[in-house]
Amino acid sequence: MLLHQTFNKTRxxxxxxxxxxxxxxxxxxxxxxxxxxxxxxxxxxxxxLDRERAAxxxxxxxxxxxxxxxxxxxxGPADYAQYEKEYSQLHRMELYRTALQQLKExxxxxxxxxxxxxxxxxxxxxxCRNKGLPLDKENVSWRxxxxxxxxxxxxxLTGEIKAILPPSMQDFVVRKKDGFPAYxxxxxxxxxxxxxDLIIRGEDLWPSTIAQNYLSALLPGNTFQYSTSYHHxxxxxxxxxxxxxxAGATSIQFLRKxxxxxxxxxxxxxQMLGYEQGVKxxxxxxxxxxxxxxx
Numbered sequence: 001m002l003l004h005q006t007f008n009k010t011r012x013x014x015x016x017x018x019x020x021x022x023x024x025x026x027x028x029x030x031x032x033x034x035x036x037x038x039x040x041x042x043x044x045x046x047x048x049l050d051r052e053r054a055a056x057x058x059x060x061x062x063x064x065x066x067x068x069x070x071x072x073x074x075x076g077p078a079d080y081a082q083y084e085k086e087y088s089q090l091h092r093m094e095l096y097r098t099a100l101q102q103l104k105e106x107x108x109x110x111x112x113x114x115x116x117x118x119x120x121x122x123x124x125x126x127x128c129r130n131k132g133l134p135l136d137k138e139n140v141s142w143r144x145x146x147x148x149x150x151x152x153x154x155x156x157l158t159g160e161i162k163a164i165l166p167p168s169m170q171d172f173v174v175r176k177k178d179g180f181p182a183y184x185x186x187x188x189x190x191x192x193x194x195x196x197d198l199i200i201r202g203e204d205l206w207p208s209t210i211a212q213n214y215l216s217a218l219l220p221g222n223t224f225q226y227s228t229s230y231h232h233x234x235x236x237x238x239x240x241x242x243x244x245x246x247a248g249a250t251s252i253q254f255l256r257k258x259x260x261x262x263x264x265x266x267x268x269x270x271q272m273l274g275y276e277q278g279v280k281x282x283x284x285x286x287x288x289x290x291x292x293x294x295x
Contacts, residue, residue: 007040010198015047016058019251023235031200033289044076096181111140142175157230169211188224203231
């Protein structure tokens with residue numbers, strides 16, 4: 001792994017759609033370890049545009065978890081009040097609208113009236129691609145008109161990787177039916193806006209990285225496509241099921257109520273990664289992460 005590089009900024013980008021769990025903490029700690037190793041600052045960016053699922057108690061849980069486990073960040077909201085006043089994605093809606101307008105003017109989007117039930121396996125079949133539906137029609141999403149054969153270059157900490165859009169990301173949504181920009185677009189716009197050049201996320205988000213690099217190349221001046229990515233392994237609930245946000249036994253909120261201390265939580269993560277030794281604090285788990293990252 002190319003850890004001799006230096007970067008400007010990386011980010012913690014939790015979504016407040018549930019209570020944070022051990023898997024989220026693993027991602028945060030890997031981010032902190034890589035930031036320290038590469039001299040990058042850490043931005044806290046809360047992705048809150050899923051208005052049906054985002055809730056104040058989940059936002060507060062982000063701050064509670066980070067403070068409880070002493071996970072640092074250099075930029076972004078210090079608390080819930082500052083988040084709501086300055087850093088919610090609602091404050092950046094004009095940036096997203098500008099990006100959507102650019103895609104519209106360059107004819108890279110088309111309107112789609114399909115429901116989720118019509119895309120049961122998550123793979124869109126191009127049903128509305130050639131219907132010519134008006135983009136301003138009610139109850140339509142905007143999908144990016146993608147080229148399934150285009151090769152995309154993605155810079156990672158282990159070198160450059162060439163990829164094409166997987167089936168799940170062909171003609172992906174950039175504006176939802178409620179008029180709000182979709183995750184793939186907001187992430188690309190936000191990382192450019194904040195100057196993020198090191199993207200650290202779970203390996204399950206590799207398809208999103210490909211899609212976002214593809215999208216970035218279509219937005220004039222957007223720098224996301226030049227960022228470097230690292231995709232870390234996931235903590236699994238079962239051999240074939242990743243952890244999910246819930247109030248269950250792996251949520252930090254639950255563990256705190258059970259009077260588990262930070263050292264206990266970090267030790268649980270280490271053991272789930274196959275290490276039996278106890279870990280006392282953030283520094284200890286970061287040292288363990290460095291060993292894993294050198295593999």
